[in-house]
Structures are given as structure tokens and as C-alpha cells.
Amino acid sequence: MLILTRKKDEAIRLGEDIRIVLVQIKGGQVRIGIECPSTIRVLREELYEAVRQENLNALSADPSLVKTLPTRKKVHEDSSSPSTS
Numbered sequence: 609m610l611i612l613t614r615k616k617d618e619a620i621r622l623g624e625d626i627r628i629v630l631v632q633i634k635g636g637q638v639r640i641g642i643e644c645p646s647t648i649r650v651l652r653e654e655l656y657e658a659v660r661q662e663n664l665n666a667l668s669a670d671p672s673l674v675k676t677l678p679t680r681k682k683v684h685e686d687s688s689s690p691s692t693s
Contacts, residue, residue: 656680 612620620628625645632639642650651659663677 614620614630616630616633618630622628626648627643629641629643630638631641644650660677660680667677
């Protein structure tokens, strides 16, 4: 995991097509803006998990199909990972 420190209005680039901007810092919340091609699906984690769970529920009639769904591996902070500020 790459950990970056950003200030308000600073951005992070992912390749040529994705730009993440720190829009606002207020209390314990951070607002970010994401600029990317419309072909890239952007979801909040909790919505992603809800959709994934609904898909799993829909497949419950045929459990053999569950193993065909992609799974998301949880990323754990690794002290050996580079950190940039």
C-alpha cells in the first residue's frame, strides 16, 4: 500500500487518466474529487460490498457459480511499502 500525505487542493495521479483531488478537510472527514474516464466504475466501498453481496445472493440458487465471481483481497499496511509525502 502506498500512503501519501496531501493538503487541500493537492492531487494524486493514477496513470494518465485518473486524477484524485483533496477537495475539503473538515473535522474527521475528507472530501475527495475523482476525475476519470466514464468507462471506469467508481463506487464507495460499502456500495461495492452491497452490490457484491446481492450478486452472491442471486447466485445462491446455483452455488457452483459463486466461485466464478472475482474477490477483492483486503490490503494491509506493510511497513516495507514506500511512503511519499
